[in-house]
Amino acid sequence: MSEQQGRVSREIRGHLYLIGLDRAEKRNAFDSHLIQDLSLALTEYEDDPSLRCAVIFAHGEHFTAGLDLVELQPKLSSGVFDFPETQINPWGTTSRQRKKPVVVAVQGFCFTAGIELMLNADLVVAHADAQFAQMEVQRGILPFGGATVRFVQTAGWHKAMRYLLTGDRFDAQTALEMNLITEISAQAPLERALVFAEAIAQAAPLAVQATLASAQEGIAQGSSYAFEHLSQHLQPLLHTQDVQEGVMAMLQRRAPNFQGK
Secondary structure (H helix, E strand, O other): OOOOOOEEEEEEEOOEEEEEEEOHHHOOOEOHHHHHHHHHHHHHHHHOOOOOEEEEEEOOOOOEOOEOHHHHHHHHOOOOOOOOOOOEOOOOOOOEOOOOOEEEEEOOEEEOHHHHHHHOOOEEEEEOOOEEEOOHHHOOOOOOOOHHHHHHHHHOHHHHHHHHOOOOEEEHHHHHHOOOOOEEEOOOHHHHHHHHHHHHHHOOHHHHHHHHHHHHHHHHHOHHHHHHOHHHHHHHHOOOHHHHHHHHHHHOOOOOOOOOO
């Protein structure tokens, strides 16, 4: 690993895909290389039917110090955050959207793009000592990875603006109170994130994806739209082998063995 360029590590554990931000000597600050490789890794996850849940974590002491503006500033106007239609956008603001679940484990610093990355995830475990900051206004830019919408949706206008407009830091307890994270962990957050990910992976994958899709529609399109389209998500599931397996497992009082079919 060169000092200047970031990449992500990849590891398959059964149905789980572990994706590790691997630029620890730079506090995992996002340069253009780390951004691109994270997109590629999430695309690999999305396209592999054997993988049911991804966990994004970070090597080293910190999740991320945010954007490496020294490297990125000359590239921002040229679209470094624009991804091809075939690639997953880790921040979910443009291009191909993720359909499979992601759990994020946070420790140390989680600044700017790191908060936006976890806001686009489905579950987030943070270490008790984690520190957060949406400090773009202190750098002369605005949050452009989703925080202007998702932070406000999640925390509410006045609580979100407290941090979006000042760039002030806040701790894990405050993040929990604003619903930015799922849980605070005293242990290594990756260990707890893997517990959640394994539970998701043991569920019926097609049902998990349908649940995500309906919930995302509710956020993006409103409750009326989501309710009107519930049947479109339910009906295909009723004809799967997994729904039959779920019923049989219940009748036989055993754990189901879903195949995603």
